[in-house]
Structures are given as C-alpha cells and as structure tokens.
Amino acid sequence: MVRTRFILLCGLICALCYGGSLFAQDKVRIGYIGLSLSSLPLVAARELGFFSRNGVQAEVVLLTSQLSAVALNSGELQYVAGVGPGSVSATLAGSPSRAVWIVANRMIYDVIAQPELKTLQDLRGKRIGVSGLGATTHTAFTMALEKTGANPKDFVVVALGPQQHQRAMESKSVDAMIVDPPVSFVLLKKGFNKILDIGAAVEMPVGGLTTLTKTLDGKPDQVRRVIKALQQAKESLIGSRERSVGFIVKTMNMEPEIAVKTFDLMAFAWAGSGVPTRPGMENIVKGIQSQGRFADRKVAFEEIAEPRFALQVARELGHKE
Known part of the structure; x- marks a missing residue:
C-alpha cells in the first residue's frame, strides 16, 4: 500500500513538473497565410515544443486570409493566426470571431x-x-x-x-x-x-490569434493554453539573440547578418504582453473605414476583441497589465 502511494505520488510530481505533455492533448487546427516574421511565434510554438508543454497538439494549415475565415466559421479551423484588417473585416461582416492575442502593437513595415x-x-x-x-x-x-x-x-x-x-x-x-x-x-x-x-506612424496590431466566440465560451482553458504557448514562444525568441538568430536563419533561410538585424527589430517591437489594446484595434477599424468599408458603423472594442484570456496569461508570465 505504501509502495503504491509512493508510485502515485511520483507520478503526480512528474505531471506537475511536465504539465500537459503527459496528458491527452487537445487537437487544434490553426490557419495561417504563410511564413513571415509575424508568424514566427506560431512556428516556434510548434517546433520548439511550447504547444506540447501546454497540452495542445496543433496542426498548422496554410490558407489565404479569405479561406481561413471561411474555414474558421465552418469549424474546419479552431483558430486563425492573425489579427488585422482581414480578420476584423470578417468579424464586422458577421463572423462571430474575436481577436484574443497579438504578436505586437508596433509594425516594422x-x-x-x-x-x-x-x-x-x-x-x-x-x-x-x-x-x-x-x-x-x-x-x-x-x-x-x-x-x-x-x-x-x-x-x-x-x-x-x-x-x-x-x-x-x-x-x-x-x-x-x-x-x-x-x-x-x-x-x-x-x-x-x-x-x-x-x-x-501607425499603432496597429501585427500577427496574433483569432477564434470564434463559441470556442471562447466552450473551451476557455484551451484558449488560454494556446495563447500561453504562443506568448512563451514569442518571449523565447526575443529573450535570446543566439537562439532567435539561429531559428530565423533555419526557418526563413536568411543570411545570418540579416537575421541579426531582424532580431534587433523584433526585440524592440515585440516586447509586450500580447494583450489586444483599444487604440490598436480601433486603428484597424479606422483603416478599414478609410477604405470605404463599414464607414458609417460605430464599432465597440468588445465587438472585435476579447482580451481577458491574454490578460490571464500575461499575469501568469509576470507581465504587469
């Protein structure tokens, strides 16, 4: 009996140490429009094991922005890796989706x-x-x-x-x-x-994560874990020049000299908690409306973003939000 309890206790300690990787993992499909700087946290979360450590088995699917919105609404995707005019326009057009996490609020275009x-x-x-x-x-x-x-x-x-x-x-x-x-x-x-x-000149989110309101309501812990994996991957990249430069060179087939310059910009622009902000999201709407779309509509922040999960993750990771 004592031996059995000891074995169970050891198992519990291992579970606490290694997190979700020892348990059945949530399978999710995440759409993205292609390899770019803003998609690096997504690639890093998969390649460097951050999804697995947070109990997520992520399949990353390459789709156009328009097809991603269709696939998200049909249930073929659970998440879309992106927050911008495309995803917000889909929300304004009737998709029950929200921006839940961003890579950064400062573009480097x-x-x-x-x-x-x-x-x-x-x-x-x-x-x-x-x-x-x-x-x-x-x-x-x-x-x-x-x-x-x-x-x-x-x-x-x-x-x-x-x-x-x-x-x-x-x-x-x-x-x-x-x-x-x-x-x-x-x-x-x-x-x-x-x-x-x-x-x-412009404060606007670049990269991020969008999902449906039914996912937010039905699987809040999964949403939090997906966001945590992405934020941890981003922080891992900007936290180590050597690690990041090596990953950029390998993933994007980039010359080391250019990878170093890219890292310096990333470390500056990406140094944030990942929480969607009102000014940033409002600028997306202003940009959309400046092109004549949804021009007469008053859009509330809550209609296009749900920051509470990213806020939870930010606090877990030591950000002051």
Whole structure:
C-alpha cells in the first residue's frame, strides 16, 4: 500500500513538473497565410515544443486570409493566426470571431522604393505593392499617408502574391513596396531606398490569434493554453539573440547578418504582453473605414476583441497589465 502511494505520488510530481505533455492533448487546427516574421511565434510554438508543454497538439494549415475565415466559421479551423484588417473585416461582416492575442502593437513595415525615388512626393502616381488590397500593409500605408498629410488617392496601390515582393522590385514591376524584414533589409542592401517607417506612424496590431466566440465560451482553458504557448514562444525568441538568430536563419533561410538585424527589430517591437489594446484595434477599424468599408458603423472594442484570456496569461508570465 505504501509502495503504491509512493508510485502515485511520483507520478503526480512528474505531471506537475511536465504539465500537459503527459496528458491527452487537445487537437487544434490553426490557419495561417504563410511564413513571415509575424508568424514566427506560431512556428516556434510548434517546433520548439511550447504547444506540447501546454497540452495542445496543433496542426498548422496554410490558407489565404479569405479561406481561413471561411474555414474558421465552418469549424474546419479552431483558430486563425492573425489579427488585422482581414480578420476584423470578417468579424464586422458577421463572423462571430474575436481577436484574443497579438504578436505586437508596433509594425516594422517600411516603404522601400526604387533607387531613383527619394521621397514620398516622388511616389505620387507610382505603383506601390502591398500584400493584398485591404490587407494590413494596405491599411497601414493608407493611415501613414494620412498622418503625413498626403492623399492616399495620389498613389496607385497594387496587390502582389506571396513571395513576389523582392522579384517585383528587382524587375521594376512596382515602384515601391510595403515590406518587413528580411525583405526590407535585402532590398536596402541592394541599393533600394527607405522612404517611410510605417510602424513609427501607425499603432496597429501585427500577427496574433483569432477564434470564434463559441470556442471562447466552450473551451476557455484551451484558449488560454494556446495563447500561453504562443506568448512563451514569442518571449523565447526575443529573450535570446543566439537562439532567435539561429531559428530565423533555419526557418526563413536568411543570411545570418540579416537575421541579426531582424532580431534587433523584433526585440524592440515585440516586447509586450500580447494583450489586444483599444487604440490598436480601433486603428484597424479606422483603416478599414478609410477604405470605404463599414464607414458609417460605430464599432465597440468588445465587438472585435476579447482580451481577458491574454490578460490571464500575461499575469501568469509576470507581465504587469
């Protein structure tokens, strides 16, 4: 009897030490639009074991923003890795979804132009490449232009497909692009010009997690654990230059020199708790409305975001929120 109790006690101690990894794990499917800087916490959470440690078995599915919204509403996905104009527009259009976690509230997008173009004025009437019409890059660019006093209608915005950014600039298919690292650093190294730091002009979430209200109501502990895995993965990346640079080089096939520069920007921009903020979410709505969508609608923060789970995780991890 004593031996049996001792064995049970040892098992309990092991369970407490190793967490959810010893128990049946929740299987979830998370959609994302492609490998980018803002998706690194998702990739790290899977590759470095943070999902497993939090009792989550995550399948990561590559889908477009539009298909992700459809799959989320149909139940094919439980989460979408992203918070931005696309996900918020889907919510405003009737999807019962909420932003529950963000990678950062500061974007690190720049407007990079052809070598002969030196100023924002030079870009009037020129073709500006964005990741998608109505996407984060497009919305943020529009808001940054308005902040500088420029008229967004003076600029020709075109959508480019995934992985076409560098090729489009080198072939002169576009005159400028809105890009983040590593592409921005690669282009600067090749002699292209930085025209505008969008992140310095606009506070808006980049990356994150969106899910349905029925998941929030029905599986609150799962939501908390998924968020915790992502936040821990993000903090792991920005907490160690050596670990992060190695992971970036391996995952994004990046030169070490550019990976170091990318890490320095990440460490600055991502140093937050992951809790969606009112100003950031309101700026997403303003950006959407500036493009003529849902223009007459008054949108409450609670209609598009649910921060309480990220707040719980932030407190668990020692953030003061």
